Amino acid sequence: MHHEIKLMSGNEAIARGLLEAGINVVAGYPGTPSSEVIDTLLREYKEYLDKVYVEWSVNEKVAAELAIAAAWSGLRAAATMKMSGMNVASDSFLSAVYSGVTGGLVFYVADDPGVYAGMVEQDTRHYAVMAPCPVIEPRTPSEAKKFVLLAFDISEKFKIPIILRGTTVLAHSEEPVLLGEIKLKSREPIFEKDITRYTKAGRKIVLEQHKEVLEKIEKIKEEILKEGYYDTFGEENADLLVITAGNASNYVIDLVKEISGIKVLRLWMPWPIPEELIRNHIESVSKILVVEEIDPIIEKEVRCILQELGSRVKVYGKLFGGPIPQYDEMSQEVILKALKVLGLDIKIRETRERRTFKRLITFCPGCPHRNTYFALIEAMKSLGMSPKDTIITGDIGCTILAMNKPFEIIWTELSMGASVGLARGFIKSGSRIVIAAVGDSTFFHATIPQAINAYLTNDNVKIIILDNSWVAMTGHQPSPTSPNVTRKVLPERILEAIGIETRVIDPYNVDEAVEGMKWLLESKGPRAIVARRECTLQAIRRGIKGIARINTEKCVGCGVCLSRTACMALRFNKKERKMEITPELCNGCGLCAYICPLNAIEAKKP
Structure with a gap:
């Protein structure tokens, strides 16, 4: 009997629960507050990865379909995502509910009441009502582990996918969790052809499937009462x-x-x-x-x-x-x-006002995106374009941070991959030129179809792919361009295959980046720039580090470097009336050195 107790977050407990439930396949797309489930499996349980297939997928629909097919084959499978990702997966998920499953299929979807992780305050339980399918909702990490096992039992007993609904608080709260035994079961995958179950080819088939799933729901109600x-x-x-x-x-x-x-x-x-x-x-x-x-x-x-x-x-x-x-x-x-x-004699407790801290939300020190946006603004100015009057559509992830000071050039954020689609819409509405900024992971997730349409209609959309080679904002999960990926997929090759002329620049080479942006903006029709430089945090972790130093004899403390970059590695020494660089934070991107009017900064780039 296993009696070990371990402090775990809700997401870590769910990862453990998947293993104790005998999971065979897990797939997902990174998204706060759900990401740590797969992170934990890949980091803490490496010894089981020869028996359990775990994947970061390109998007949630890809993850869902992998898990669905595994469950159709009699394996236990799970898909993980945040609430917005369920929208991406929902087409396949809803159809899978009608088809049913053989092996257990659990969709772990983490909602975000209070909007701590961004996007809309969406309630995933609507999908359970719409599907229809059961949804189970734990309240503590210990219960989350327990409910994973129960969810698989319910899914297999009634041959129906089930939603395990989490929230930000559950996902990131911690408590001591009693561990059970990991009993991975090798299941023989068996999938039998049955078009009445696994297709939607015809009214009769779909209506019969709908009728069957409604009958399952009634049986699940009886099970809730009985158990x-x-x-x-x-x-x-x-x-x-x-x-x-x-x-x-x-x-x-x-x-x-x-x-x-x-x-x-x-x-x-x-x-x-x-x-x-x-x-x-x-x-x-x-x-x-x-x-x-x-x-x-x-x-x-x-x-x-x-x-x-x-x-x-x-x-x-x-x-x-x-x-x-x-x-x-x-x-x-x-x-x-x-x-x-409601009439109860309640004395409302005096609660302290929720404390908020005014802190500039900006790029990390050395972030290549800072250099990319700086180069874009410089190129626009040199061509007589006003950054304040040119629509620049943003996308999900670190790339959106240019909406804040000192850049303030991003106008929109809608959904994954929407930057190019919105740019096309603004052009159709009369804008002469629109710039679309998107990260590498988001490009692969949902931007490619929009790029195809931009090429087909010859829209004057200028696409900037800020490729830092990681899904950085959610915890540095790998993207198809990551250094640790054996079979890399490069955005420029996809864009060129579509027919969109593309150049690759290094944001740390500011002169090259500015010239690349001029090339992008001067064209007619769709063009693209891939601004490629690894996320500085990941680069430092891999031992790739540069440094910048200030020549105090030349520095006059004007602060231009700080005001134009908002880099947190820079600070003003009030006593010395000079600028200083925190070496632990700096990675030698060279932007401050490029900006300094007195050449008082020297950068050794990584």
Whole structure:
């Protein structure tokens, strides 16, 4: 018997749970707050990688389809992604729900209530309702590991994909987790041809599949009741019932220890909800408060069930002006205010105002993207173009940081790969020239189709691929251009195959970069620049490091180097009235030396 206890985050516990569940295939695309699951498998469990296939895929759809085919073959498979990635994978995911699975298939999707990791405040549970398929929602890292095993059992028993929903708090919170035994099972893959199951070729096939999946949902409701996939807390005969799930339930459970007159129904699976489960818990109740993150998924279901039951129990939550906001993460303060609205004698605790720190969000010291945008602005100025009046569409990742000072040239951020598509739309709307900036990983993820359309219609789109060879913003996962990739795929080759003339520049060679940008901007029709230099953080980790030094005899402390780069390796010494460079941060990119009007900085580039 395994009795080891280890401090783990939610994502680390999920990775462990996959192994304890006997996983065969895992694929995903990096995206905070989900990334650490695959990171952990690749870093902490290398000894199992000869038995478990683990992949960082080019995008979430690629990951989903790999996992789906593995599950169709009778293997246990998982796909991991953040909530925005589920949108990319959803076409295949929804179809797979209709087809069903043989081996267990778990989609771990991490939502971001409170928007700590960027993009929209999306609730993945909508996909469960739409599919339809079950969704299971742990509240702690220990439970996350436990629910991984349960999710596979449910998936295989009912032959249906299941969503394991996480949140930022769950993913990154830590607690001691009791480890179980890793029992990897070698399964013989068997896939049998069955067009009535694995295709959507015809109305009759699809309707029958839809009918079957709806029947599965009803059987899963029965399973929830039979196996008791829920918890109850508080006073059995209380007048107020709080229904909750996932991370939000943590706040409820803490409060019920201190406040009387409440009973709690905590759902392991926020969808589907058995009608009988609600009926069994409303006998003494006149009011129900639904506490959930983010959207009122449970609340809507409960309202429908109560109406069908003919119940007069009043429901409070997020809908119809309810006491809980329809945005932001849950907190004890929000719940206490809601309970007070419901008539409980609650003393609202004085909470300290959430502290915020004003800190410039800029590129890391030595980041090649800083040099690339500097070169772009210099080229635009030399050609009489105004950086303030020229639309430059941005994309997801580090490349977007040029929206901030000192550059302030990025106008948009929509979704992965959208920069080129938006640029085309602005051109069709009357703009003469639009520049699209995109990172290497995002280019492979979703930009290629847009580039094809730009070529087909000869749009005057100028594409800049800022290739730092890593998926840097989410934790330096590999991209197809990474140094550790055996079979590299280069963006310039793809662009040239499409027909778009492309040049490669080194952003650390500022003169070359400026000339490259002039070449890009002076053309008619689509052109592209690939600005290639490895992410400085990764380069330093691999022992590739340069340095810049200030000649204090020449430096007059004008601060031009700092004001034009916002590089955190630079600082002003108030006592000496000179600029200084922090050698631990500097990587010798040379931009400050290029800018210095007095040639007071010397750079040794890596």
